[in-house]
Amino acid sequence: MAWDAVELAPIVLVTGAEQLLAERAVAGLIAAAKQRDADVEVTRLEGAGYVGGTLLVATSPSLFGEARIVVVQGVEQANDELISDALAYLDAPADDVVLVLHHGGGQRGKKFLDAVRGAGATVVTCEPIKKDTDKVAFAAAELRRAGRRADAAAMRALVEAVGADLRELAASCAQLVADTSGVIGADVVNRYYGGRIEATGFRVADAAIAGQTGQAVALLRHALATGADPVPLVAALAAKLRVLAKVAATRGRGGAAARDLGLAPWLVERALRDLSRWTPEALAAAITAVAQADAEVKGGGRDPVFAVERAVIRVASAAAS
Structure with a gap:
């Protein structure tokens, strides 16, 4: 289940390393519980430092019969007491309780997570958004x-x-x-x-690929002056050139071939425009220059700043030639 489509269930596992989405998923479950019952009792527990028996107390029948939602944060840091109590609860969940288990991602506690999934828990995935x-x-x-x-x-x-x-x-x-x-x-x-x-590497790369040597160097120096690291700057150049190379390989094979690359349509359109000023030989020279800079900024050279500036100039010069 997606983080923005959460629904109440007896047991909900929120898992994944993207904390913002996990926080929103948990907040959405609490809001849904309050909408269903304004008097719902909300209890928060922490996986680290958990005291045995606390979960049992939080999920025990209430004196006044209120509905409850129990949120256990940091399940990836759960101690043996929490795992033991949670496994026991999975065997006999309470009718008027929503148990939310938040696991911050990674392999720690995998056997426990498998048991939670095996018990029929609703799983909300909150993985980092990278594309x-x-x-x-x-x-x-x-x-x-x-x-x-x-x-x-x-x-x-x-x-x-x-x-x-x-x-x-x-x-x-x-x-x-x-x-x-x-x-x-x-x-x-x-x-x-x-x-x-x-100040981003992609703006530097855009200027270089457009053959705007002066603009590319000016942006690069601004990026470096504001704390940018040479490694991601070179990575941005490499990423842009990879897209050009991929799209160049599909030219003449029709739009379907470009769609098969798995790139966003606007990326393909931009690459096709950029390729109008590139020859295959110039593209090969630029890729070689960036590969050399990549090795140098990762320890193979003595001056990473010089290496990335030289690569930017070589790429821009190749585009302008």
Whole structure:
């Protein structure tokens, strides 16, 4: 079950490493329990430092018959007492209790999780959102819940600026909703987050791939001056070139071949535009330059900053040639 489609069940397992989504899933379950019964009793327990018998007390019949929701946080840190009590509870869950077990991801406690799933628990998955297309969809949903929307260029700009951290992306959506009106455009996003967009490796890579040597170097130096690390900057160059190489390999084979790459349509369209200034030889030279820089910034060279700047210049020069 998705985090934003949670429903009450006798036992709910919320699992995954994306804390924001897990927090929202738990909050959604508590809200649903309160909507069903305004007098519901909410109890929170922690996996670390759990005292044996606490879960039994929290789930025992109430004197006044109130419904209860018991949330156990940090199940990945559960001690033997919690696991023992929880396993016993799984054998005979209470009728008027919703037990929410939040596991922060990883393999710790896997046998216990298997037992929870085997007991028929509803499972809510909250894994990190890594693809830009999924981040765009997340941000669009954030705005839609607030009764707002943004155009495609604005969504891409927003993800480029703050998409590295999902919590920050959600906060940025909330800020745009609070401070603006109407359809959110790229100009609005640039006004709020333009400086951060310019400091990202992907903006540096975009300028280099466009053959704008001066602009690429200026953006690179700004990024480095504001704390960017050479390793992700080189990774951004490599990622852009990989997309160009993949799309270049499908040219002449029709749109279906490009769709089979698994890339967002806007990425394919941008790559096709960029490829108009690239020859196969120039693309090969750029990939070689970035591969050399990648090795140097990861310990193979003495000056990572020089290595990434040289790579940016070589890529931009290859595009301009």
